[in-house]
Amino acid sequence: MNKAELIDQIADASGLSKADSKKALDAFISATTGELKKGGRISLVGFGSFAVSERSARKGRNPKTGKEINIPAKKVVKFKAGADLADSVN
Template identity: 60%
Template sequence: MNKTELIDAMAADAGITKAAAKKALESFLGNVEGTLKKGDRVSLVGFGSWSVSRRSAREGRNPQTGATIKIAAKNVVKFKAGAELSGAVN
């Protein structure tokens, strides 16, 4: 399911226009992004939680040449599924 299909499904389920569903989805995504940028965690009970983790710098290899390269440190977003979501897909 892509973003357009999700917007269509949200509009149909909630009985709202596609424009309103798109606005709601973009608001949700913007708020999640803003919270993660501040370093905070987003939790939706039963669904899951998003958090930011720091990946330290490390050495890697160029697969074409085999040469050692330095991979810079960066922040990564992690998602952990909640119990209800995990149970629903298993």
């Protein structure tokens, strides 16, 4: 499912117009991004939680040449599914 299809699903389920559904989705994405940039955590009970995790620097290997390379440390976003979501998928 892409963003346009998600907007259609939101509009159908909520009774909102597609334009309002797009605004709501964009607002959710913006709020989530802003909180994660600050290092915060987003918890949606039953659905899951988004959090920022630090990945430390490490050594890797270039698969093409076999040469050892340094991979710098970085922050990554992690999502952990909630119990309700996990149960509905299984």
